[in-house]
Amino acid sequence: MLFTTLATICVALLWRVNAVLAVDFAVPSSPPTQANPVDPSLVSVSIEFFTLPGYTQIEATTNCLANLAELRGVPPAVRIGGTTQDRATYDPTLTSAVNYTVASPADAPASLTYGPPFFTLAGQLQGDVTLGLNRQLNNQAASLAAAVQAKKSMSNLFAFELGNEPEFYASNSPIIPKGQTWNQDTDAVGNMFQGAVYLSWSAGGLLSRIGTDGARFLKSISRHSYPQSACGGASTNLPSLMSHSGIVSYTRQYKAEAAATHTAGLRYFLGETNSATCGGGGISPTFGAALWIVDYVLQAALNGVDRLYFHQGTISNCVGLAFYLHLKRRSDLLVRHGNQAYCFWGSSSVFAPYYGAAFVSDFLGKDNNAKLVMLDNGTSSLAAYALYSSTTNAPLRLLVINSNYFDGTSATTPRSTATLRFTGLPASTTTQPKAKRMTAPSAVATSNVTIARSPAFNSSSCATNGVPPAILEQLQRAADGSLSVNILASEAVILLL
Numbered sequence: 268m269l270f271t272t273l274a275t276i277c278v279a280l281l282w283r284v285n286a287v288l289a290v291d292f293a294v295p296s297s298p299p300t301q302a303n304p305v306d307p308s309l310v311s312v313s314i315e316f317f318t319l320p321g322y323t324q325i326e327a328t329t330n331c332l333a334n335l336a337e338l339r340g341v342p343p344a345v346r347i348g349g350t351t352q353d354r355a356t357y358d359p360t361l362t363s364a365v366n367y368t369v370a371s372p373a374d375a376p377a378s379l380t381y382g383p384p385f386f387t388l389a390g391q392l393q394g395d396v397t398l399g400l401n402r403q404l405n406n407q408a409a410s411l412a413a414a415v416q417a418k419k420s421m422s423n424l425f426a427f428e429l430g431n432e433p434e435f436y437a438s439n440s441p442i443i444p445k446g447q448t449w450n451q452d453t454d455a456v457g458n459m460f461q462g463a464v465y466l467s468w469s470a471g472g473l474l475s476r477i478g479t480d481g482a483r484f485l486k487s488i489s490r491h492s493y494p495q496s497a498c499g500g501a502s503t504n505l506p507s508l509m510s511h512s513g514i515v516s517y518t519r520q521y522k523a524e525a526a527a528t529h530t531a532g533l534r535y536f537l538g539e540t541n542s543a544t545c546g547g548g549g550i551s552p553t554f555g556a557a558l559w560i561v562d563y564v565l566q567a568a569l570n571g572v573d574r575l576y577f578h579q580g581t582i583s584n585c586v587g588l589a590f591y592l593h594l595k596r597r598s599d600l601l602v603r604h605g606n607q608a609y610c611f612w613g614s615s616s617v618f619a620p621y622y623g624a625a626f627v628s629d630f631l632g633k634d635n636n637a638k639l640v641m642l643d644n645g646t647s648s649l650a651a652y653a654l655y656s657s658t659t660n661a662p663l664r665l666l667v668i669n670s671n672y673f674d675g676t677s678a679t680t681p682r683s684t685a686t687l688r689f690t691g692l693p694a695s696t697t698t699q700p701k702a703k704r705m706t707a708p709s710a711v712a713t714s715n716v717t718i719a720r721s722p723a724f725n726s727s728s729c730a731t732n733g734v735p736p737a738i739l740e741q742l743q744r745a746a747d748g749s750l751s752v753n754i755l756a757s758e759a760v761i762l763l764l
């Protein structure tokens with residue numbers, strides 16, 4: 268009996284060892300000529316218009332943005348806009364930044380006014396700021412006065428956006444000419460500065476309508492991008508959000524539009540993006556979303572996206588984790604509802620997705636002309652990237668993501684491991700390669716994320732001082748110079764060469 272049991276265990280173990288996925292990736296010794304450098308503000312943030320004053324009062328806002336700036340050498344850009352930019356009217360006599368009333372702190376106001384102090388706060392942000400102005404209400408005098416005041420008080424002003432997602436304007440919106448159909452033809456008349464700001468209409472469609480005469484008034488093109496939707500009770504799916512092959516095929520849709528935008532001499536941004544429309548559908552605050560961010564940011568860059576502005580929620584919705592901890596985890600998918608929509612941080616918390624933003628920023632680093640190269644073929648669950656130095660042309664770092672979904676709920680289903688071997692690396696080098704691992708208890712975890720075995724950021728202030736130090740893993744080069752690393756399902760690792 269005992270023997271049988273032991274034998275069974277041995278067979279099980281052997282089977283499990285055999286089941287380990289082992290994949291080789293060849294690392295080119297220098298980047299292919301078509302490899303492009305990456306914008307230093309690739310990972311940027313979008314703040315819902317009316318919440319800007321609230322965000323500026325939070326310690327974590329300053330620290331979380333400063334950490335990203337420290338990792339990339341340039342601050343993240345900030346877009347201030349969203350649905351409430353089209354509900355806001357500038358009032359030059361208002362002595363507060365914003366004025367509105369809401370029934371509950373978690374609500375977005377149906378209408379608001381804002382005054383000159385709004386621009387003082389926006390002007391204090393460190394990175395490029397794109398400011399959303401109202402278009403839907405067609406109060407041109409107020410939006411023009413706001414633009415004049417913003418230009419006067421914001422040295423960080425990058426561009427204005429006139430209106431947000433005009434394709435969704437209600438048919439009785441003041442901007443829509445009486446008796447006319449609202450479509451991309453009517454919209455294309457007179458849109459300036461950061462153009463498009465579309466979710467579903469194509470930006471290429473705007474460029475062809477306005478021609479070069481119109482394009483010279485633009486600085487950038489913005490597409491809004493949400494891979495999933497939770498609108499109208501639609502269900503979201505975390506395994507599919509974080510799937511590497513899914514991310515590769517999703518981001519490919521932007522390639523032609525980015526190329527057309529660059530040909531027109533403009534920058535191409537995903538000017539508002541996050542996991543799922545209508546509040547994130549419960550998948551937005553998870554560690555799986557952090558892994559999605561890492562892969563999505565890099566795939567977007569490879570397809571010509573210059574920046575991604577990750578939309579942040581209403582601060583009152585960015586609450587602590589207690590709400591999530593009592594929700595039952597489900598293997599089919601996560602919770603259907605939840606109130607931590609899109610938040611990198613809240614008034615006294617740092618959330619799992621922020622770790623993804625920081626990790627990918629760490630990988631990209633401060634060499635602003637470094638070249639990014641994808642090493643895998645985009646069809647499997649394993650993502651592998653290399654980053655090449657702009658000075659030596661040699662690979663500096665590798666990044667791997669195991670996008671296999673581990674939900675952590677089953678005591679009997681072990682977390683699978685993949686072994687990735689990188690070949691083509693120089694056999695003789697004086698540096699000792701190391702691994703920096705981002706992990707969490709599972710893809711559905713909303714807390715307990717670590718980078719290099721450290722919580723990395725103060726969990727309330729987002730500061731890095733006082734946090735336990737990073738512990739890097741030592742890696743051994745094989746005689747032929749190749750490097751191997753093990754990576755669990757739902758994990759990411761940076762290899763420092």
Ligand SMILES: *[C@@H]1O[C@H](CO)[C@@H](O)[C@H](O)[C@H]1NC(C)=O
Pocket residue numbers: 361366367368
């Ligand atoms: C602020 O808005 C409220 C309505 O929400 C209005 O009653 C009040 O007069 C406004 N205050 C100022 C100073 O404009």
Ligand SMILES: *[C@@H]1O[C@H](CO)[C@@H](O)[C@H](O)[C@H]1NC(C)=O
Pocket residue numbers: 290291644645646647
């Ligand atoms: C893509 O890579 C995976 C993993 O390395 C491999 O199994 C698969 O055969 C490759 N597919 C193609 C089309 O090369």
Ligand SMILES: *[C@@H]1O[C@H](CO)[C@@H](O)[C@H](O)[C@H]1NC(C)=O
Pocket residue numbers: 708712714715
């Ligand atoms: C997270 O860490 C805390 C403190 O170390 C621990 O009590 C808790 O069980 C952990 N949660 C998970 C989901 O692992």
Ligand SMILES: *[C@@H]1O[C@H](CO)[C@@H](O)[C@H](O)[C@H]1NC(C)=O
Pocket residue numbers: 725726727728732733734
């Ligand atoms: C985190 O920051 C808070 C507020 O700034 C501070 O009180 C706390 O001591 C910090 N925790 C650690 C571990 O440094």
